[in-house]
Amino acid sequence: MGARISKRAAAIAPSATLAVNAKAGEMKAQGIDVVNFGVGEPDFDTPGNVKAKAIEAIQSGFTKYTPAPGTPALRKAIADKLARENGLNYTPAQTMACVGAKQAIYLALLALVDPGDEVILPRPYWVSYPEMVHLADGVSVYVDCELEDDFKLTPAALRAACTPRTKVLVLNYPNNPTGSSYTRAEIEALAAVCVERGVCVISDEVYEKLIYDGEPHFSFAAVSPEMYDLTVTTNGVSKAYAMTGWRLGYAAGPAPLIKAMTSIQEHMNTHTSSITQVAGTEALNGPQDAVAAMVEEFKRRRDYMYGRFAAMPGIRLRKPPGAFYCFPDVSALYGKTIRGHKIGGDMDLVNVILTEGHVAIVPGGGFGNPNCVRLSYATSMERITTGLDRIEGLVREAR
Numbered sequence: 001m002g003a004r005i006s007k008r009a010a011a012i013a014p015s016a017t018l019a020v021n022a023k024a025g026e027m028k029a030q031g032i033d034v035v036n037f038g039v040g041e042p043d044f045d046t047p048g049n050v051k052a053k054a055i056e057a058i059q060s061g062f063t064k065y066t067p068a069p070g071t072p073a074l075r076k077a078i079a080d081k082l083a084r085e086n087g088l089n090y091t092p093a094q095t096m097a098c099v100g101a102k103q104a105i106y107l108a109l110l111a112l113v114d115p116g117d118e119v120i121l122p123r124p125y126w127v128s129y130p131e132m133v134h135l136a137d138g139v140s141v142y143v144d145c146e147l148e149d150d151f152k153l154t155p156a157a158l159r160a161a162c163t164p165r166t167k168v169l170v171l172n173y174p175n176n177p178t179g180s181s182y183t184r185a186e187i188e189a190l191a192a193v194c195v196e197r198g199v200c201v202i203s204d205e206v207y208e209k210l211i212y213d214g215e216p217h218f219s220f221a222a223v224s225p226e227m228y229d230l231t232v233t234t235n236g237v238s239k240a241y242a243m244t245g246w247r248l249g250y251a252a253g254p255a256p257l258i259k260a261m262t263s264i265q266e267h268m269n270t271h272t273s274s275i276t277q278v279a280g281t282e283a284l285n286g287p288q289d290a291v292a293a294m295v296e297e298f299k300r301r302r303d304y305m306y307g308r309f310a311a312m313p314g315i316r317l318r319k320p321p322g323a324f325y326c327f328p329d330v331s332a333l334y335g336k337t338i339r340g341h342k343i344g345g346d347m348d349l350v351n352v353i354l355t356e357g358h359v360a361i362v363p364g365g366g367f368g369n370p371n372c373v374r375l376s377y378a379t380s381m382e383r384i385t386t387g388l389d390r391i392e393g394l395v396r397e398a399r
């Protein structure tokens with residue numbers, strides 16, 4: 001008899017995003033020209049100053065263990081960044097570095113959630129949240145957010161979802177998959193409910209720099225001293241500095257919580273790579289001009305992709321102000337037929353678009369909303385144009 005997989009591991013759902021990527025990869029390997037709107041990473045290169053510091057770190061032998069919560073220089077850079085850009089006053093001891101923002105969120109859940117505690121997840125949600133809550137023995141409580149509300153959580157819906165077992169709200173803005181963000185007034189109204197009910201917030205701010213119109217990003221912990229005490233701010237360098245492969249994220253929050261998260265990290269992975277920490281320190285402290293150029297290019301692509309979808313029959317969407325995703329509602333196509341394929345739902349549509357149009361997109365069901373599909377515009381304008389031409393051709397064939 002071979003190894004018996006635990007119930008915990010067996011219950012984990014495969015990632016919808018990775019499944020589409022795998023299929024697109026197979027088609028590419030067969031020589032098919034596939035346009036990939038499935039990936040969630042910037043197509044830009046890591047800035048040169050960041051790479052240079054990492055090379056220097058290797059050559060100077062900075063290749064050994066560091067303190068578990070990160071080097072003092074990096075923790076200071078994190079605290080300085082949060083003060084400078086987010087108006088948040090954390091001491092370096094209230095910050096920690098970890099293996100991507102993903103791990104920061106997971107460590108926060110492990111440090112906050114007891115078995116059976118409820119974690120509120122606005123739906124659509126980022127694919128990893130429910131699985132992380134499950135791994136932390138928590139119970140996910142989903143709150144549906146509607147297209148008419150820009151897929152945003154309302155204070156009334158949040159209040160209605162709270163029970164005596166509610167421990168945490170995980171909020172991500174700008175949002176993956178919807179591209180929505182929140183105004184300061186909206187954040188304040190949600191914070192009022194959290195303070196009233198004593199609900200902690202994991203504020204996932206990885207896309208904070210990718211906002212194209214409307215108000216600038218406003219951090220949850222900046223609302224009030226009461227909310228500051230209830231919030232763990234998580235962020236990272238993946239999206240802002242095109243550093244997905246380096247694996248650096250960070251968290252800042254109340255000192256006892258950061259200490260608890262660090263204790264878990266000590267036994268799990270010790271810390272993220274010493275070289276990555278040097279690179280991340282440079283990304284946070286160094287010149288920021290690469291970010292502005294990237295934001296400008298993303299805005300151009302967002303405007304184009306939104307405009308194309310807005311002109312397609314049977315597609316509903318609102319202009320997404322941030323991140324690099326569009327999340328159109330395609331449910332008007334369900335029940336129709338495209339090139340002999342019956343479209344019963346998001347998976348059927350994604351399959352037809354991949355097999356007939358050679359374009360990879362992600363089914364909304366993976367994010368908890370099967371009426372929608374997700375497209376990332378983190379690819380060149382030329383590829384975006386080609387991909388949308390193919391999608392539009394198929395959508396117009398629906399009968």
Ligand SMILES: Cc1ncc(COP(=O)(O)O)c(C=O)c1O
Pocket residue numbers: 040099100101102103126172175176204206235236237238244248249
């Ligand atoms: C909403 C959201 N949070 C967190 C992350 C994690 O980013 P990383 O672990 O690369 O820092 C991602 C990456 O796709 C994301 O989309």
